[in-house]
Amino acid sequence: xxxxxxxxxxxxxxxxxxxxxxxxxxxxxxxxxxxxxxxxxxxxxxxxxxxxxxxxxxxxxxxxxxxxxxxxxxxxxxxxxxxxxxxxxxxxxxxxxxxxxxxxxxxxxxxxxx
Amino acid sequence: xxxxxxxxxxxxxxxxxxxxxxxxxxxxxxxxxxxxxxxxxxxxxxxxxxxxxxxxxxxxxxxxxxxxxxxxxxxxxxxxxxxxxxxxxxxxxxxxxxxxxxxxxxxxxx
Numbered sequence: 001x002x003x004x005x006x007x008x009x010x011x012x013x014x015x016x017x018x019x020x021x022x023x024x025x026x027x028x029x030x031x032x033x034x035x036x037x038x039x040x041x042x043x044x045x046x047x048x049x050x051x052x053x054x055x056x057x058x059x060x061x062x063x064x065x066x067x068x069x070x071x072x073x074x075x076x077x078x079x080x081x082x083x084x085x086x087x088x089x090x091x092x093x094x095x096x097x098x099x100x101x102x103x104x105x106x107x108x109x110x111x112x113x114x
Numbered sequence: 115x116x117x118x119x120x121x122x123x124x125x126x127x128x129x130x131x132x133x134x135x136x137x138x139x140x141x142x143x144x145x146x147x148x149x150x151x152x153x154x155x156x157x158x159x160x161x162x163x164x165x166x167x168x169x170x171x172x173x174x175x176x177x178x179x180x181x182x183x184x185x186x187x188x189x190x191x192x193x194x195x196x197x198x199x200x201x202x203x204x205x206x207x208x209x210x211x212x213x214x215x216x217x218x219x220x221x222x223x224x
Contacts, residue, residue, distance in 0.1 A: 033210070042118075042202050042214030043158065056210035090157055092212070099145040099206045100165055108157045 002027065004093045004106035012112045013081050021076045021109045023091030031055075031094040032074040033103060034066055038087045049074055050097045078111075086113045115140050118205050120215035128223055133190040135218050137203030140184070146206040147179060147186045151199045152217065158202055162188065193222045 005024045013019050025032050031050040035043035045058040049068035063079045078085055088110050092103040120137045127133045139147075146165050150158035164170045164177040164186065176189040186205075190197055200217040207213050 033212070035212075040216070042204075042216050043212070045211045045213070048210040050210070056208065058211070088157070097210060099209055100163075101146075101206075102148070102160055102163055103212060104160060105150075105157045 004091055004104055006089075006091050006106035006109050008109060009107060010110045010112075012114060014114055015081055015083060017081050018077065018079050019081060019111060021078075021089050021091075021111075022073065023076070023093075023106060024073045025091075025093035026095075026104060029093040029095050030072055031097050031101070032068055032072065033092040033094070034074070034076045035090040035092060035105075036060075036087045037090060037108075043090055046076070048097075055097060081113045083113050086111060116215075117141060117207065117213040118203055118215040120201075120203050120218050122216075123218040124221060125218055126221045126223060127193050129193060129195060131193050133193050133197065133220050133222070135188040135190075135201050135203075135220070137186045137188075137215055138184055139186070139203075139205045139213075141205070141207055142181075142184060144181075144184075144205045144207060147177070148204040148206070148212070149175075149177060149188045150202040150204060150214075152202055153199045190220070193220075195222050195224055198222050 033048040034046040037043040047066045048056040091106045149162040152158045162177040203215040204212045
């Protein structure tokens with residue numbers, strides 16, 4: 001079975017531009033979460049979607065938005081990019097929602113804002 | 115206070131030794147705990163999950179949980195050079211969010 005797939009793997013954008021990152025979860029998984037990881041830190045939670053509904057949002061500005069599609073894939077959108085948005089963006093796939101649910105990460109999208 | 119804190123490292127151990135990684139968390143209501151391994155330039159890989167007080171063993175890895183002390187640890191026995199990585203402790207908060215520590219970098223020297 002394929003794991004979590006993210007696209008693109010690398011991206012370079014200019015300040016002020018918009019970016020869309022994509023994620024396909026593990027087959028059968030209905031939950032997708034997005035995390036941002038900057039160098040030297042642990043991943044920071046951005047969003048969780050379960051059954052196409054937003055179930056949680058982290059402490060990120062409104063420039064960040066996401067959605068989940070009927071096939072459970074997901075997009076993360078970031079508007080008006082800032083230099084500080086440069087990071088590894090991780091998508092995590094879970095079978096369901098709940099405290100004892102394991103999350104599996106994709107390979108990530110490395111975003112560089114110049 | 116940070117939600118999850120890990121010993122800062124880096125941790126250098128000789129090949130064949132035991133590497134001991136520690137993690138504390140602030141939310142007493144936390145119920146599930148995870149250890150991820152992250153190689154340089156790669157994404158985190160789940161290696162252990164633990165939900166009950168006590169020890170859980172999987173191969174060379176042992177996770178230990180003490181909810182009263184709000185403490186979780188990971189032991190890596192018979193450390194190998196391939197274990198050289200950053201280890202992230204994660205705590206599940208509010209049913210939908212994983213909160214991560216900053217990670218501990220382990221180097222296993224031959």
